[in-house]
Amino acid sequence: MSPRPWLRLVLAVSLDGRLAPPSGGAAQLGGRGDRQVLEEALAWADGCLIGASTLRQHGSTCLIHRPELLEGRLHNGRSPQPIAVVVSRCGQFDPFLPFFDQPLERWLLQAGPPPASAAHDGFSRLLRLEAWRESLEALKQLGIERLVLLGGAQLAAALLAEQLVDELQLTVCPVLLGGTHGWLPWAAVIPPQDWDLLEHRPLGEGELLLRYGRVRHQDRQ
Numbered sequence: 001m002s003p004r005p006w007l008r009l010v011l012a013v014s015l016d017g018r019l020a021p022p023s024g025g026a027a028q029l030g031g032r033g034d035r036q037v038l039e040e041a042l043a044w045a046d047g048c049l050i051g052a053s054t055l056r057q058h059g060s061t062c063l064i065h066r067p068e069l070l071e072g073r074l075h076n077g078r079s080p081q082p083i084a085v086v087v088s089r090c091g092q093f094d095p096f097l098p099f100f101d102q103p104l105e106r107w108l109l110q111a112g113p114p115p116a117s118a119a120h121d122g123f124s125r126l127l128r129l130e131a132w133r134e135s136l137e138a139l140k141q142l143g144i145e146r147l148v149l150l151g152g153a154q155l156a157a158a159l160l161a162e163q164l165v166d167e168l169q170l171t172v173c174p175v176l177l178g179g180t181h182g183w184l185p186w187a188a189v190i191p192p193q194d195w196d197l198l199e200h201r202p203l204g205e206g207e208l209l210l211r212y213g214r215v216r217h218q219d220r221q
């Protein structure tokens, strides 16, 4: 059994591989079909990793709303929502973000020296991010076996660079956005990785779900 949680990157991307409009901010890319598969991924997960910029720009995170998904989690003795694990270096957040009123558990995974207390900032647990592999192992020891990575691009690049993403779940949306906000930063340095197509299906309204699993070569796990 792996010492790390299974990590699935979940993103909605444009036909030209962007996840935000040229001006940045929230693209509101996914339609109803994307919302369904996003909620299903959240229902599968014990926790979600969220980049600090994504949280600052969106103000809140995605919640499971579908009653059957919520009931399924409760039936299995799980919390209604996965734990939101926010990743940051500076640890600075507007305490009035709607995120801090959302009905879920909030943890902060922070690189560099930790502040004295995260409780007053609305986080119930503060974890130190030194090396990704060890931090993921620490999350697993705290009970997170299935982790959804909700972006953004910088955070996705950091984890892909260390070959720690096990699965990619992309909703390709029928729009071209242009600009520089690719789902990976242009300058991202990522070692070559091969992916197996696990699933592909139309989601309606011109959207296509693509799910890939990382091929585990013996020399680069």
Ligand SMILES: NC(=O)c1ccc[n+]([C@@H]2O[C@H](COP(=O)([O-])OP(=O)(O)OC[C@H]3O[C@@H](n4cnc5c(N)ncnc54)[C@H](OP(=O)(O)O)[C@@H]3O)[C@@H](O)[C@H]2O)c1
Pocket (backbone or CB within 6 Å): 010, 011, 012, 013, 018, 019, 020, 024, 025, 026, 027, 029, 050, 051, 052, 053, 054, 055, 057, 087, 088, 089, 090, 091, 092, 110, 111, 129, 150, 151, 152, 153, 154, 155, 156, 158, 181
């Ligand atoms: N279409 C989609 O599905 C989707 C999903 C998510 C996001 N987005 C879009 O993506 C954009 C935001 O993405 P982004 O790439 O600019 O930012 P991001 O990855 O969300 O967040 C970057 C921030 O996260 C923290 N961080 C990232 N990697 C880290 C690491 N290795 N160690 C420690 N901290 C780390 C830092 O926080 P601090 O600044 O606190 O130090 C960094 O400034 C927004 O426009 C959003 O709308 C789209």
